[in-house]
Amino acid sequence: MNIYDLTVPQLIKMLKNIDKWLGAAIVHAEKKKFDVNILMEARLAPDQFAFDQQVQSACDHAKFLAGRVTGKASPAHPDTETTFDQLRSRTASVITYLETFKPEDFAGVEDRKISLPWMEGKWMRGDEYVTQLALPNFYFHTVTAYAILRHNGVELGKADFLG
């Protein structure tokens, strides 16, 4: 067992859950007769990322986790989504990318030095990056996206969070 087993299958599962939440929001908006894309700008506090940025960030932390610790190039996503359908495409694109990884790609990750754009020459060990940054950030944006939908009445429950 290595860090692959503790991360990639679970990230894929959670991204598939996010896709279901997006689908549930679309159904909810149709039922209540409003444009679901109004929720793209929903947020829980005025100085917090809106829903679209929460989903984009969850996708990015999943993608960067795998890309950074293995050194395998990640697909670019310029944050141009304006609709729920586009967020679903982005989520699907990251799932497809994550599915290209195999456990052996993650061999020795715990000894690898990870440099992050904002760290100016400093580095973290691969396992520290995964445990202290990538996973907490991934769950932060994933749970916040879920909370914004719950706050807006989308019919979701804990089982939909865990999948």
Added chain:
Amino acid sequence: MNIYDLTVPQLIKMLKNIDKWLGAAIVHAEKKKFDVNILMEARLAPDQFAFDQQVQSACDHAKFLAGRVTGKASPAHPDTETTFDQLRSRTASVITYLETFKPEDFAGVEDRKISLPWMEGKWMRGDEYVTQLALPNFYFHTVTAYAILRHNGVELGKADFLG
């Protein structure tokens, strides 16, 4: 490196962060002249756990993660907290418990069978329990607690989440 390294130090760090958020809420309430314990019942949706239950659940998932995979008894917490100060005591109690673990307590966890109260004779491997249930649940309740405070105007930002 084993599952200890990927979980216990980060759980302790996040519980210490939760304690800081509780402290920030107390400061915010003093400034705005309201009883901070009103926030114990705050929630983002009417059919969602309130703030007190989010913190209690985060504490429980951290405690059970370590207790269940190592077979080491966990302290009992009967969910009787009615104040922020009591939530801080509970968080402190779980931190103290987690600090009793050593990496060697987690040796072979990935081959251990974990039975959960509601699984009726079924089991999961230790690494599956950690990756697919304990950590997602821990972050679910941790991030939701944070989101409830943010939604209620407590002065917190992303750096306070990560610690």
